[in-house]
Amino acid sequence: MSYIGRFAPSPSGPLHFGSLVAALGSYFQAKANNGKWLVRIEDLDPPREMPGASSLILNTLDAYQLHWDGEVVYQSQRHGLYQEQIDAWLASGQAYYCQCTRKQIKASGGFYTGTCRDLGLNNSSHCAIRLKMTHPVYHFDDRKHGQLTIPKALADEDFIIKRRDGLYAYNLAVVLDDIDQGITEVVRGADLIEPTGRQISLYNMLGQTPVSYLHLPLALDSNGHKLSKQNHAPAIDNSNPKPALLDAMRFLGFAMSTDIEQSDISEIIAWGVKTWQIKQLSDSIEITPRFSNSSL
Structure with a gap:
């Protein structure tokens, strides 16, 4: 079966460091398996959404050279x-x-x-x-x-x-969408471990084979709280993406040489695809990252 992965942010605000980690992890896993990487905007909860966030998220992915396959899917249309x-x-x-x-x-x-x-x-x-x-x-x-x-x-x-x-x-929505889009593996943050059981149960009730799961380490702030929009995590910089990109890749276990760090964004992403391995991820489910960029 061909690999199909996805990144599925909610448009409640711009992407922050934690969501960049999830985007990169899912992208590297898909592309390292010669698969497709889909983007789905999970706009199920209008009261929590920020006007313009969907477009901002897509612009951020472009700025970080994370190019998706096919059309973007919006849950509000499903x-x-x-x-x-x-x-x-x-x-x-x-x-x-x-x-x-x-x-x-x-x-x-x-x-x-x-x-x-x-x-x-x-x-x-x-x-x-x-x-x-x-x-x-x-x-x-x-x-x-x-x-x-x-x-x-x-x-x-x-x-x-x-x-x-x-x-x-x-x-409900995430499982029906993953089935409909042919997703074969879900790569996401460890904060979604508990809902995984319910989602697998839905696959079973629907008579479908569950996808495989890979949960990435969860980025915490200095107080031990998850980096999230609700906790006012700052947006990553679209105009100068390299510092946040390198920090997120280090968080995911990449050991980068000076030559790689000095490359342009597209070269860094291509190198990440070639060298990505699940075993490089930390065994810990939660980590407080050390940022080299003081703006994060």
Whole structure:
């Protein structure tokens, strides 16, 4: 099977160092396997999106010489695909409406316990839609870290596939899109290890073979928090990309000579593709990077 990988950012802001690491890791893994590298904009949550962020993200990838294959896919244009599957599950009884609030679930221990499974609620109640968990996944194999365990309470939970505000849930959309686009391996940050179990369970429920997974080390700030848009991680520089690129490649375990560091961006990326190996990644799931560029 031909390798197809992807990078799937959400347009809640510009790319930061952590998202650059994810983009580079997925790009190098795809191209080192002579595969395709797709870009998908995961614009599922309009209230959290920043105007113009999608275009800014694509411009940043161009600035860093990370050129994608094919057309960019936008989740906001794929609602029909998601709703069709939800309707099929509702009709078969695999999915059901749920009126429980986050506050109620938190009060009952933090995990949903199936309260609405057999109530026969309908959409007039302004409910979320949950999927009956019939194929729980308690562990999976990661290409770098070996077998990783999913907490039982999380694995057993009937999780939301459509929110009560009408927005489609990430886990559903990402799996349906990965299947539709023929993705063979998902390379992403270690912050998404826990949702992986739910995503594999969806593959199983859909009668599809799950993709393989490679979770990259998660970049932390000096306080031990994930570098993220929510934590106000600064945007990487499109006008002077080399410092952030070299820092991100060092973070991914590349040992670069002075000659490579002095090359232009396209040459550095091409060298990265030729020398990339999964074993160069740190065994740690979380790392606080040391930046050579004080602007990061």
